[in-house]
Amino acid sequence: MSTTLTPAPAAPTGTPARAPRTDLTRPPFGRLVRVEARKTFDTRAGLWLSASIVVLAVLATGAVIAFAPDEALTYEQFASAIGIPMAVILPMLAILSITSEWSQRSGLATFTMVPSRGRVIAAKAVVSLLVGVVSMVVALGVGALGTLVGSLLTGLDPVWDVSPSEFASLGVANLLGMAVGFMLGVLLRSSPAAIVGYFVFTFVVPTLSMTLAAFQDRWADAQPWADFGYAQTALFDGWPDGEQWAQLGVSSLPWLVLPMLVGLWLVTRSEVK
Amino acid sequence: MIDVTALTKTYGAHRAVDDLTFTARPGRVTGFLGPNGAGKSTAMRMMVGLTPPTSGTATVCGRRFADLPNPPREVGVLLDASAQHAGRTGREILTIAARTIGLPISRVGESLEQVSLTATEADRRVRHYSLGMRQRLGIAAALIGDPDVLILDEPANGLDPAGIRWMRDVLRGFSQRGGTVLLSSHLLGEIEVVADDIVVIGHGRIVAQGTKAELLAGAGTFVVPADPADAATLVRACTDAGVEVVRDSDGGLRVEAEAPAVGRLAHRADVPLAQLRAADGAGLEEMFLQLTADTQRETPAPLRGAAA
Numbered sequence: 039m040s041t042t043l044t045p046a047p048a049a050p051t052g053t054p055a056r057a058p059r060t061d062l063t064r065p066p067f068g069r070l071v072r073v074e075a076r077k078t079f080d081t082r083a084g085l086w087l088s089a090s091i092v093v094l095a096v097l098a099t100g101a102v103i104a105f106a107p108d109e110a111l112t113y114e115q116f117a118s119a120i121g122i123p124m125a126v127i128l129p130m131l132a133i134l135s136i137t138s139e140w141s142q143r144s145g146l147a148t149f150t151m152v153p154s155r156g157r158v159i160a161a162k163a164v165v166s167l168l169v170g171v172v173s174m175v176v177a178l179g180v181g182a183l184g185t186l187v188g189s190l191l192t193g194l195d196p197v198w199d200v201s202p203s204e205f206a207s208l209g210v211a212n213l214l215g216m217a218v219g220f221m222l223g224v225l226l227r228s229s230p231a232a233i234v235g236y237f238v239f240t241f242v243v244p245t246l247s248m249t250l251a252a253f254q255d256r257w258a259d260a261q262p263w264a265d266f267g268y269a270q271t272a273l274f275d276g277w278p279d280g281e282q283w284a285q286l287g288v289s290s291l292p293w294l295v296l297p298m299l300v301g302l303w304l305v306t307r308s309e310v311k
Numbered sequence: 312m313i314d315v316t317a318l319t320k321t322y323g324a325h326r327a328v329d330d331l332t333f334t335a336r337p338g339r340v341t342g343f344l345g346p347n348g349a350g351k352s353t354a355m356r357m358m359v360g361l362t363p364p365t366s367g368t369a370t371v372c373g374r375r376f377a378d379l380p381n382p383p384r385e386v387g388v389l390l391d392a393s394a395q396h397a398g399r400t401g402r403e404i405l406t407i408a409a410r411t412i413g414l415p416i417s418r419v420g421e422s423l424e425q426v427s428l429t430a431t432e433a434d435r436r437v438r439h440y441s442l443g444m445r446q447r448l449g450i451a452a453a454l455i456g457d458p459d460v461l462i463l464d465e466p467a468n469g470l471d472p473a474g475i476r477w478m479r480d481v482l483r484g485f486s487q488r489g490g491t492v493l494l495s496s497h498l499l500g501e502i503e504v505v506a507d508d509i510v511v512i513g514h515g516r517i518v519a520q521g522t523k524a525e526l527l528a529g530a531g532t533f534v535v536p537a538d539p540a541d542a543a544t545l546v547r548a549c550t551d552a553g554v555e556v557v558r559d560s561d562g563g564l565r566v567e568a569e570a571p572a573v574g575r576l577a578h579r580a581d582v583p584l585a586q587l588r589a590a591d592g593a594g595l596e597e598m599f600l601q602l603t604a605d606t607q608r609e610t611p612a613p614l615r616g617a618a619a
Contacts, residue, residue: 063381069411070411072410076410080399142395144394146390146391148411149360150376150383153360153376153382309362310362311356
């Protein structure tokens with residue numbers, strides 16, 4: 039360590055040693071969003087997961103036309119048939135956008151390029167939101183197409199029996215599903231754990247809660263306010279009223295908001311290996 | 312310039328990195344040498360903000376890494392060449408980097424060229440890359456922002472001899488243009504061929520640091536008498552002169568003195584020599600082996616000729 043450095047002679051390429059850079063700015067948020075959007079679709083897994091939304095929407099539409107009785111070929115029928123696969127795939131997309139950075143270890147590169155992890159996670163959230171909204175619009179279109187094709191085949195008038203407010207509340211339900219996926223992603227930071235967690239969250243917990251409510255009056259009374267899954271069922275019966283929104287808000291605190299905050303804190307603090 | 316001051320990381324009772332202080336200077340390649348599990352990777356992750364330190368600080372280009380506005384433009388980092396989404400192509404990984412940093416896409420081709428990855432290789436998914444190709448890709452990603460500092464964890468791992476030579480030339484060239492290079496290795500040979508300065512770490516602590524010349528000078532001189540029977544005479548001559556000497560298993564002697572002094576000693580003792588040369592890194596190697604073998608030692612072995 040005794041040698042003090044004399045600036046090295048210029049290499050053949052002639053690049054001189056540089057002064058500290060002052061011209062650098064941190065990457066704007068829009069750029070991070072575009073990069074994260076690219077990362078959502080640039081792997082086979084991501085591409086097919088996204089494509090499967092469209093593919094399954096078309097398959098579901100085809101199945102409704104093929105198997106449903108003629109008079110049941112209403113828009114609502116198509117919408118719910120398409121909605122079921124979407125409600126599963128969209129949260130998976132949200133989960134993987136977070137957890138792949140850990141499971142595939144690409145986070146080592148991502149978070150050294152952009153050390154403010156919160157901004158990366160926020161960019162991922164924006165991408166998930168956009169993918170969710172776009173998928174729902176696509177699903178709407180595929181459902182409408184199905185309704186028209188159905189009416190052509192049966193000779194009956196197309197039945198448009200889904201109101202805009204019903205669409206909106208279904209949209210909110212899907213976005214909440216994605217938010218839950220996102221929350222599990224930041225909380226667990228592991229693809230298999232978060233995916234299993236999601237199914238526990240959406241299928242096991244509601245069943246347990248229902249069973250508990252059947253035996254315990256106090257839980258049955260508290261359920262609309264304390265059971266997030268239960269509160270969300272309101273979204274599938276048209277636009278919720280004020281009390282139902284309040285129940286959604288209150289029940290989301292322990293099930294979504296709090297774990298999300300813990301998860302975000304963990305993401306910014308935890309070690310990336 | 313990388314400045315590490317009293318950097319410490321504990322996991323429960325285990326001190327993975329213990330009071331690490333050193334500086335990696337511009338225009339020089341600093342080798343970060345230590346056996347597996349010595350804390351090199353943990354220390355490097357702390358330098359780039361991936362692991363929060365328990366105490367101490369690390370700055371790169373005068374700032375905490377996390378405070379750098381656009382780190383890849385100042386610091387190229389390669390921590391683990393395999394830590395990439397296996398389903399992306401090499402080109403895609405560099406494209407993501409270029410986009411994130413805000414560089415023109417033309418930089419992707421340039422940095423692929425810098426590491427001699429062909430277009431066909433670049434379009435293959437990383438899953439199908441050999442470790443050597445991953446290392447090249449990792450170097451490309453580190454270089455893409457045209458940084459002033461490189462932090463590389465075991466970059467020579469998995470490279471064939473030609474690849475190691477290539478890596479050495481890349482790092483040499485980078486430091487000769489005024490860049491700072493910190494690279495780690497658990498192999499003395501790898502560090503020896505490229506580093507100007509060496510920091511040796513064991514059990515999380517620095518056990519030796521200095522310029523390569525200083526550390527290797529400590530190795531002394533290797534000498535072989537022409538007639539094996541003269542070995543004892545030479546040993547006596549050395550001890551009489553107050554110079555430490557160790558007998559080698561195959562008839563040679565390692566003398567703790569510079570070659571000219573040993574030559575004179577042998578001449579005075581009237582011992583003809585078959586060989587007389589600087590003992591290349593044997594001192595460092597010995598210390599390093601001891602470090603690897605001896606896990607109980609709390610106080611590191613004193614290193615001859617170097618400020619620990």
